[in-house]
Amino acid sequence: MSLQLDDITLTYPDGDGRVTALDRVTLHVPAGTVTAVVGPSGSGKSSLLAVAATLVTPDSGTVTVGGTPTGSIGRAERAELRRRRLGIVFQQPNLLPSLTALEQLQVMAHLDGHRPREVRERAEELLAAVGLTDQARRRPHQLSGGQRQRVNIARALMNEPSVLLVDEPTSALDHERGAAVLDLLARLTRERGTATVLVTHDRAHLAVADDVREMVDGRLTAAGPARDAAGGAPYAPTPELDSASDSSTATC
Ligand SMILES: Nc1ncnc2c1ncn2[C@@H]1O[C@H](COP(=O)(O)OP(=O)(O)OP(=O)(O)O)[C@@H](O)[C@H]1O
Numbered sequence: 001m002s003l004q005l006d007d008i009t010l011t012y013p014d015g016d017g018r019v020t021a022l023d024r025v026t027l028h029v030p031a032g033t034v035t036a037v038v039g040p041s042g043s044g045k046s047s048l049l050a051v052a053a054t055l056v057t058p059d060s061g062t063v064t065v066g067g068t069p070t071g072s073i074g075r076a077e078r079a080e081l082r083r084r085r086l087g088i089v090f091q092q093p094n095l096l097p098s099l100t101a102l103e104q105l106q107v108m109a110h111l112d113g114h115r116p117r118e119v120r121e122r123a124e125e126l127l128a129a130v131g132l133t134d135q136a137r138r139r140p141h142q143l144s145g146g147q148r149q150r151v152n153i154a155r156a157l158m159n160e161p162s163v164l165l166v167d168e169p170t171s172a173l174d175h176e177r178g179a180a181v182l183d184l185l186a187r188l189t190r191e192r193g194t195a196t197v198l199v200t201h202d203r204a205h206l207a208v209a210d211d212v213r214e215m216v217d218g219r220l221t222a223a224g225p226a227r228d229a230a231g232g233a234p235y236a237p238t239p240e241l242d243s244a245s246d247s248s249t250a251t252c
Pocket residue numbers: 012013014019020021039040041042043044045046047048
């Protein structure tokens with residue numbers, strides 16, 4: 001299922017006036033693809049994720065998650081949609097200190113009333129997918145930063161979301177671990193048909209994206225595909241990179 005944002009404008013109160021965080025933003029993220037969003041501080045990236053997550057209601061425009069237009073449903077239904085359809089990965093994994101890696105995942109689905117055996121199997125499958133089978137019984141303080149972030153990602157996938165919203169998942173990691181987490185996100189996105197939005201400052205990681213957009217002053221520009229045909233060239237946005245052919249040959 002896909003994520004569709006149409007003509008989204010979002011303003012916040014600012015003294016006597018209002019500041020425009022998102023300015024007529026339109027974005028379509030097809031199922032099984034990763035769209036990366038880059039842009040300077042204060043350009044509107046977090047606001048975009050908050051609106052896509054239905055945590056913030058825009059002034060105008062529509063957010064459609066897996067075919068469901070979120071503006072036309074009530075608050076309770078939106079909360080239900082968030083729980084069932086959306087996976088959200090914030091910068092810092094907010095894992096519960098007293099739970100093991102396995103329990104962090106299980107607790108998500110127990111809340112939904114699934115059978116314990118099914119829940120356990122799914123949690124084990126996801127921990128295996130992120131390469132943490134051997135760490136399943138460790139608590140957060142017994143895991144490395146990269147391992148904690150992988151638990152965070154596995155947990156976000158526990159309820160099989162249609163849409164995955166990821167904010168700077170590698171900010172606490174070194175380059176190599178960050179790249180491994182990004183590769184994992186891209187693989188799981190494709191395997192599970194998720195529509196993934198990835199906000200990142202690290203342009204070296206954009207090679208995993210199917211599409212790269214740049215946020216500038218609340219406007220989203222089409223920056224084109226992040227990879228060349230060989231899957232290698234990283235994206236480096238500059239004013240002359242409006243054409244896709246340029247973006248595929250640019251270097252950082
Ligand atoms: N709650 C708020 N009240 C008022 N203005 C806000 C609020 N949240 C964000 N803004 C403003 O909206 C604009 C977009 O902010 P946003 O946090 O979306 O940017 P960002 O690209 O995520 O920045 P960063 O990379 O620093 O996290 C900025 O001008 C910011 O100051």
